[in-house]
Amino acid sequence: MGAADCRGAVLAFVAWGFWRASQPPAPYFQGQMEARESDIAPKVTARIARVAVKEGQHIQPGDLLIEMDSPEVQAKLAQAQAAKDAAQAVSDKAQRGARPQEVQMARLSWQRAQAAADLAKTSYHRVESLFQQGLVSAQKRDEARTNWRASDAQAAAAQAQYDMAASGARTEDKAAAAAQARQVDGVIAEVEAARAETQLRSPVGGEVASVLAKAGELSPQGVAVVTVVDLQDQWVVLNVREDQLQRFAVGSKFTGRLPALDRTAEFNVYHLGVLPDFATWRTTRGSQGFDARTFEVRARPAAPIEGARPGMSVVVE
Incomplete structure (x- = not known):
């Protein structure tokens, strides 16, 4: 290869280098x-x-x-458990009604009031008979009649007390007591959930x-x-x-x-x-x-x- 060819190759290489340098990367x-x-x-x-x-x-x-250790959660759980026991006791009382002894006392009180009313009625009829015969005054007859009516009203009130004790609490009271117990169950569940969170567990797997x-x-x-x-x-x-x-x-x-x-x-x-x-x-x-x-x-x-x-x-x- 002659000198001219070498110079041409060098120029071509240089030109190619400039062309490559001008191209975007x-x-x-x-x-x-x-x-x-x-x-x-x-x-x-x-x-x-x-x-x-x-x-x-x-x-x-x-x-x-x-x-994790949380004494506050333990204290709240104890409070909620005590509230549950109290609410459950009220609910049980409402469901069971009065004790047998209370029903017996109410029945005896009604019987005593009814006996007094019967006696007052008999006394009134006797005074009424004597009044018709002119042996007693109208004042005595009116007093006997008023006493009979008052005794009869007391007997009716005693009977109502007995009926209420025998039938137990009203349906609404039972429902309210049961709802109160369920509400406290919800509080306990909430505290139990908080106690479970003191054991922090991973919701996902991985590294x-x-x-x-x-x-x-x-x-x-x-x-x-x-x-x-x-x-x-x-x-x-x-x-x-x-x-x-x-x-x-x-x-x-x-x-x-x-x-x-x-x-x-x-x-x-x-x-x-x-x-x-x-x-x-x-x-x-x-x-x-x-x-x-x-x-x-x-x-x-x-x-x-x-x-x-x-x-x-x-x-x-």
């Missing part, structure tokens, strides 16, 4: 793996007695996480990602103490500018590389969502171009990726 996206996490918090305020799990431990739904509780600490209501991550429910998150979004349509597939595992995997896009305005790509020249929004792309692995962990990078070229 190939699209390159970097995301990271995410997984479903559950922050588990107690429903009652109590002091932590024992932590039953450690970070990295695999658990099943229903496994014990934290044991314990973090344990924020320590024995002896006071755990406030609603503050997470354990985080559980489900490694079977993972996805990758990419931030993609809208002018490059066509290859990430919902339902499409792409291949990503996980540098931490030195392997590739196929992903299925299932979600697109626009990010807030502060994440928008903005043009540098106000007279040209437009503001390009940024979208969040979520995609699940087509098959489980063994060894994948939340936070691992995924590179898509």
Whole structure:
């Protein structure tokens, strides 16, 4: 090859280099793996007695996480139980009615009042006969008649007392007493539920990602103490500018590389969502171009990726 040919080859290589440098770089996206996490918090305020799990431990739904000690819950349960006993006693009394001795006393009182009324009636008839004969005054007759009527009214009242004792409480009173007992049962059930919450159990299965509780600490209501991550429910998150979004349509597939595992995997896009305005790509020249929004792309692995962990990078070229 002559000198001219060499110079031509060098010029061609330099020109090719300038052409390559002027070409836009190939699209390159970097995301990271995410997984479903559950922050588990107690429903009652109590002091932590024992932590039953450690970070990295695999658990099943229903496994014990934290044991808590709450004297307040125990005190409320004792109060509710005492209220239940009192309400049940009132209900039993209403259902059973008066005691046999009380019914017997009411019956004897009625009989005594009826005997007095019968005697007053007989006395009145005698005085009435004497009045007709002119042997007693009208005043005496009126007094005898008034005494008879008063005694008869007392006998009627005594009979009503006896009937009430014999028939027991009214239906409305029985229903009210029974309802009061059921209401207290509800209070006990509520306190029992609070006591059950002192044994904090996991509603989900997975791996314990973090344990924020320590024995002896006071755990406030609603503050997470354990985080559980489900490694079977993972996805990758990419931030993609809208002018490059066509290859990430919902339902499409792409291949990503996980540098931490030195392997590739196929992903299925299932979600697109626009990010807030502060994440928008903005043009540098106000007279040209437009503001390009940024979208969040979520995609699940087509098959489980063994060894994948939340936070691992995924590179898509």
